[in-house]
Amino acid sequence: MTELIEHTTATATGPTVELSMQQALNRALRTLLSEDGETLVFGEDVGALGGVFRVTDGLQKEFGADRVFDTPLAESAIMGMSVGLAMNGWRPVPELQFDGFAYPAVDQIVNQVARMNYRTRGTVPMPVTLRLPSFGGIQAPEHHGESLEALFAHTPGLKVAVPSDPGEAYRLLLQSVRCDDPVVFMEPKARYWDRRPVELGEPADPVGTSRIVRPGRHGTLIAWGAMVHRCLQVAELAAEDGVDLEVLDLRWLSPLDTEGLAASVRRTKRAVVVHEAPLTAGLGAEVATRVTDACFGDLAAPVQRVTGFDVPYPAGPLEPQYLPTADRVLLAVQRTLEY
Amino acid sequence: MPQNASAGRGPISVGHLSPDLTRELYRHMRTARDLDTEAIALQRQGVFPAYVSVRGQEAAQVGSAAALDPGRDFVFPTYREMAAAQAHGVDMVGYMASHRALWHGGLYDVSASRFGAVNAVVGGPVPHAVGWAVGERLSGADGVALAYFGDGASSEGDVHESMNFAGVYGAPVVFFCQNNQWALSVPNDRQVAGGSISARAQGYGMPGVLVDGNDVGAVHAAASEAVARARRGEGPTLIEALTYRVEPHSTSDDPGRYRGDTETERWRRRDPVTLLREAILAAGHADESALAETDTAALEEAVRIRDGVAAAPEPDGAELFTHVYRGSTEELARQRRTWQEEVEP
Numbered sequence: 001m002t003e004l005i006e007h008t009t010a011t012a013t014g015p016t017v018e019l020s021m022q023q024a025l026n027r028a029l030r031t032l033l034s035e036d037g038e039t040l041v042f043g044e045d046v047g048a049l050g051g052v053f054r055v056t057d058g059l060q061k062e063f064g065a066d067r068v069f070d071t072p073l074a075e076s077a078i079m080g081m082s083v084g085l086a087m088n089g090w091r092p093v094p095e096l097q098f099d100g101f102a103y104p105a106v107d108q109i110v111n112q113v114a115r116m117n118y119r120t121r122g123t124v125p126m127p128v129t130l131r132l133p134s135f136g137g138i139q140a141p142e143h144h145g146e147s148l149e150a151l152f153a154h155t156p157g158l159k160v161a162v163p164s165d166p167g168e169a170y171r172l173l174l175q176s177v178r179c180d181d182p183v184v185f186m187e188p189k190a191r192y193w194d195r196r197p198v199e200l201g202e203p204a205d206p207v208g209t210s211r212i213v214r215p216g217r218h219g220t221l222i223a224w225g226a227m228v229h230r231c232l233q234v235a236e237l238a239a240e241d242g243v244d245l246e247v248l249d250l251r252w253l254s255p256l257d258t259e260g261l262a263a264s265v266r267r268t269k270r271a272v273v274v275h276e277a278p279l280t281a282g283l284g285a286e287v288a289t290r291v292t293d294a295c296f297g298d299l300a301a302p303v304q305r306v307t308g309f310d311v312p313y314p315a316g317p318l319e320p321q322y323l324p325t326a327d328r329v330l331l332a333v334q335r336t337l338e339y
Numbered sequence: 340m341p342q343n344a345s346a347g348r349g350p351i352s353v354g355h356l357s358p359d360l361t362r363e364l365y366r367h368m369r370t371a372r373d374l375d376t377e378a379i380a381l382q383r384q385g386v387f388p389a390y391v392s393v394r395g396q397e398a399a400q401v402g403s404a405a406a407l408d409p410g411r412d413f414v415f416p417t418y419r420e421m422a423a424a425q426a427h428g429v430d431m432v433g434y435m436a437s438h439r440a441l442w443h444g445g446l447y448d449v450s451a452s453r454f455g456a457v458n459a460v461v462g463g464p465v466p467h468a469v470g471w472a473v474g475e476r477l478s479g480a481d482g483v484a485l486a487y488f489g490d491g492a493s494s495e496g497d498v499h500e501s502m503n504f505a506g507v508y509g510a511p512v513v514f515f516c517q518n519n520q521w522a523l524s525v526p527n528d529r530q531v532a533g534g535s536i537s538a539r540a541q542g543y544g545m546p547g548v549l550v551d552g553n554d555v556g557a558v559h560a561a562a563s564e565a566v567a568r569a570r571r572g573e574g575p576t577l578i579e580a581l582t583y584r585v586e587p588h589s590t591s592d593d594p595g596r597y598r599g600d601t602e603t604e605r606w607r608r609r610d611p612v613t614l615l616r617e618a619i620l621a622a623g624h625a626d627e628s629a630l631a632e633t634d635t636a637a638l639e640e641a642v643r644i645r646d647g648v649a650a651a652p653e654p655d656g657a658e659l660f661t662h663v664y665r666g667s668t669e670e671l672a673r674q675r676r677t678w679q680e681e682v683e684p
Contacts, residue, residue, distance in 0.1 A: 080501065
């Protein structure tokens with residue numbers, strides 16, 4: 001994929017190094033484990049192996065097997081254990097190995113983690129950050145390419161973050177773990193090996209804010225995770241035809257940055273929301289509704305959605321036909337221009 | 340069955356316990372019994388939308404909870420642990436508020452009480468106990484987590500996952516199963532393959548103990564041993580306290596549809612409060628007049644709790660939004676304004 005220049009709104013300052021997203025996440029975990037002795041990292045294969053994506057590589061060696069440890073293979077107990085650790089004053093950063101394996105833990109995530117602060121009227125906070133390698137694009141086996149963001153964003157009490165590049169991954173993970181609310185941190189697997197210069201500084205933008213990664217005048221492409229890069233590609237292609245597209249990285253799917261969305265679309269008058277998850281009841285519907293509510297008078301066309309199809313996530317050869325293609329996004333842009 | 344156990348028939352013995360302790364156990368069990376009776380009445384009067392009785396399980400709950408150090412250990416209940424809450428020193432008006440449906444988790448302070456919020460997902464809090472216990476060991480402290488669950492919850496994956504985790508980590512957890520023989524309408528023989536919950540402990544590398552759950556002295560002995568073992572760093576224990584749910588599953592239930600009266604009446608006659616009272620008298624730990632005084636004090640306490648929960652104010656509607664997150668969000672603030680404009684009475 002072509003490297004594209006990014007225009008981030010983050011104003012963090014710190015040393016700049018070239019890192020992949022997987023390395024940036026590793027750096028963030030090292031920072032977090034160093035700065036707070038109550039932070040714990042655990043999950044399946046996160047210890048000696050360093051995680052199947054090596055995000056926790058070297059952490060057990062550096063911080064000890066008390067603070068970075070392997071668990072037996074049981075996702076519900078991993079999340080349930082996180083609740084108990086948080087109740088005892090720890091700051092758990094569990095990993096569930098793949099998106100599809102979060103389903104066995106949904107009871108603990110939705111019924112317990114998300115509600116404990118509410119159930120106890122604020123006396124038992126849940127500063128739990130669930131790291132969840134997510135989304136498709138790597139031709140993985142079944143249950144290794146799922147997009148669960150609508151489920152989690154629909155759950156009161158949870159926050160949901162999705163980084164789209166290494167620098168964002170570093171900053172968003174720092175913010176998520178430091179946040180005293182539970183956060184589902186969805187890591188786009190397809191971008192783990194994406195290397196870029198990363199500024200290892202403090203996060204500057206508040207939780208719940210989106211960012212413009214490319215300014216434009218004729219329409220806004222709204223995306224998160226790997227689809228941000230798909231949209232940047234589309235913007236490059238559209239620019240060849242004189243169409244100047246803005247790309248908005250939503251990055252926090254809960255809370256949703258309604259103001260940020262509205263501010264962009266009020267200027268560009270057109271919006272296309274792009275996600276990997278299936279269409280029906282996907283988060284794109286919520287985004288489209290919020291944009292429409294906020295910008296109805298300014299919109300030149302109905303908000304378009306380009307998403308996965310309403311089918312189970314397909315196997316390798318069909319994956320590129322399932323995921324939103326540049327052509328599909330371009331066609332949606334065209335529909336908004338010709339409306 | 341451990342030493343001192345009654346094997347489920349005949350009188351029980353409290354000779355191995357101190358008189359102070361047996362009188363304390365009696366006071367808690369008597370209070371819980373009276374409060375249970377008052378709670379059923381409140382449901383009949385329409386004050387509680389529903390209630391789940393602990394009648395018949397007071398020995399299992401009080402005997403185990405009293406084995407804990409309430410300033411050091413932590414209890415993880417589900418939703419039928421009123422007698423354990425009473426014995427653990429929980430603010431009982433706040434506890435019973437859950438049954439009045441004032442707030443789902445109850446209105447007591449979970450952290451200060453060291454007693455988890457009322458939880459309707461049976462089995463769900465069991466891994467919380469493991470996490471808490473792992474955290475306790477990591478910080479070098481010696482507290483013990485006690486997780487309550489029932490014969491129904493013993494089928495839940497979370498319970499099995501938790502026992503395995505605790506076994507692997509050697510975590511200081513007491514898994515305390517109150518086998519009251521009925522998971523709502525389903526009896527043990529349709530619930531528990533292999534016929535024994537305590538026997539499953541072997542597969543998780545921990546001791547499994549079957550105890551007469553209506554014999555408070557036996558329960559207390561088994562729980563004390565498990566707590567001491569956990570505190571010494573020797574890992575978890577599974578205790579199965581065999582008891583019986585003499586009341587319906589809840590005030591909304593109709594047990595006539597699934598079980599006969601004969602069995603229930605037999606268990607009603609084996610009443611744990613009566614058994615303890617007789618054992619105290621037999622052991623000379625107290626006389627009739629002292630026990631009568633305790634009865635009076637227990638009833639007064641139950642009435643105080645009843646009146647307290649009946650008179651407790653309903654939560655303000657604004658509380659709908661207060662504790663979803665540590666702070667509010669723009670969207671929740673917007674929805675709160677909608678509530679103020681369109682709903683607030």
